[in-house]
Amino acid sequence: MNYFTNKPAMPAPVAWQYLPSFFMFRATLILLVSLSLVLSVHGQQQPRFHAIAIYENGGHHVEYSKAARVWLDKLAADSNFSIDYIQHIEDVDSAFLHKYQLFIQLDYVPYAWTEKAQAAFKHYIEEGQGGWIGFHHASLLGDFDGYKMWPWFHDFIGGVVFKDYIATFASATVHVENKKHPVMKNVPDSFVIQKDEWYTYDQSPRPRVKVLANVDENSYQPATTIKMGDHPVIWSNPTVKARNVYIFMGHDPALFQNTAYTTLFRNAIFWAAKNKKL
Template sequence: MKSRKILGIFLCLLLCAALSSAQDISSKQEVKFRVVAIAEPGNKDHQGFVEAAKAYLNRLAVENNFAVDYIGDTKPINDAFLAKYKLFIQLNYPPYMWSPTAQEAIESYLTEGKGGWIGFHHAALLGDFDGYSMSPFFSKFMGDIRYTSYIPDFATATVRVEDPAHPVLKGIPSSFVVQHEEWYTWNQSPRPNVRVLASVDESTYQPDSLIKMGGDHPAIWSNEHYKARNVYIFMGHHADLFENPNFVQIFHNAIFWAAGQ
C-alpha cells in the first residue's frame, strides 16, 4: 500500500514536471509581435531586393521571436487585418494600386498609431502611374512631395547622417556609402514637413548626374505628425544592400523601433 502511495506521488510529480515543461515550450512559441510586409509580385527590377529582405526578416524573426507574414497586394488589408500587426512594411510596394478599403485602413492605422510603418524606395513613387492617380494621403504622409525623376543609370553616393540621436540610426557612422542606387528626385524637399534623419550628398554621385534635388536631398526621414512610429528609407533597389552593414543595421533598428520594441 505504502509503495503504491509513493508511486502515485512520483507519477504526480512527473505529470507536474511535464505540464510545466509544456507550458515553458508553449510560452517560448508565443511570438512577441507580428509583422506584415507587402511586396509587389513579378516586379523584376526589385525582386532581388525583396527576396534578400525576406530572407533577412525571416532570420531576424527566428532570432528574436517575432512573426512575419507576406502579402502581394492590398486586397487583404482592412482594419481587422491590420489589427493583428505591430508593424507594416512596404518592401517595394508603391503608394498607388491600393483599394479604397485598404487605403482607409492604413490611413487609420498610421494616423491613430495602431502600429508602426517602414517604407523602402518604391513607397515614395508618388504621382500618376499605371492609370492610378496620386494618393493625397500618401503624398502628405511622405512630406507633401511628388515624384519627378530618377537616375536611370544609377549612382554610388555618400549618405550623411543628420540626426544621430534617433533610434533608427543607432550605431551608424556620420556618413556611409551606398553603391549603385537609382536616387529619386521629388518636386520639393520633404524637410519642412518631416524629421530628416539622413540625406544623400549629391556632390558625391559617381558617376555624376544632372538629375538632382539641388543640394537638399533627404534619404531617410520620419513624419512625426502621425501617431504611428514611421520611417521612410529611400534605399531598396538591389539585393547588394544586404552586404552593406550600415543599411542592415538601419533596417534592424527600424524594425524594433517602429514596432515599439
C-alpha cells in the first residue's frame, strides 16, 4: 500500500523480468561480432590477383630462383596476392593458365615446351588473358640441346637470337630510357648491376619492341670485347594484348639486395598483373 496516495503499491521489478531483453541483446552482439570476423577473414582470403612463376629445376641459375622465391613470397604476403611455383612446363595448358592473372618466367628457357603449353601460352599472351614478366634465360633464343627455336616466341621477344655472353661475368651500368613507363617508377635514371652474364644477340630488338632501358657496354668491368652496340636490356612488346616486360638481369641472387632491381621487379608485377596494355 502506498500510504501517501492510498493506492496499492506497484510491485518492485525483479531481475528475471529483464532476462529476455538481455539475452536478445547478447545474441545480437555475438551475431554482429561474428559477422564482422567472418567478413574480415573473408576479405583477407581474397588476393588481389593470382600469379604463377616457372623456374628451372637445375643448372647454375637455381640460386637466383631460390632468392627470387623468398623475395616473391614476402612481397605476396605483404601485398595480398597469391603466387604458385612450377618447375616443369608439362603442367601448363589453357585450363592451368586460366587460374592466373600473371605468368612470371624466372630464368626458364623458351625451348622444349610441349605443343600444348605453346598453344596455351600463345593464346594467353595474344588475347591478354594475363600479364607476363620474363627474366634472363627467357631470351635464350636459338636451337639448343637438340630443340628447334620456337618461332612465335622468337617474334614475341623481339626477333632476337642468342649470339654470345660474358661467361666470366661483369658489372655494368644500366640506363633508363623511358622514365614515364610504370615499370620504371622510382627507378634511378641509371643504376649499377654488380654481376651478370650479359648476353649479346644477332640484332637489337629495338625496331620491334618498346625499349625501357639499355646497358652501357663501355661500363663493363672487367672490360670485354663481347659487345653488340645498341644493347637494350628491358623492353616490352606492344603488339600483343597482354601487358608484358622482359628484364634481362636475372643471374645473381645478390640482385635482390639491389634496390633499383627490386623496385623495377615490384613495379613490373603490379603493372603486368593489371593486364591492360598502355
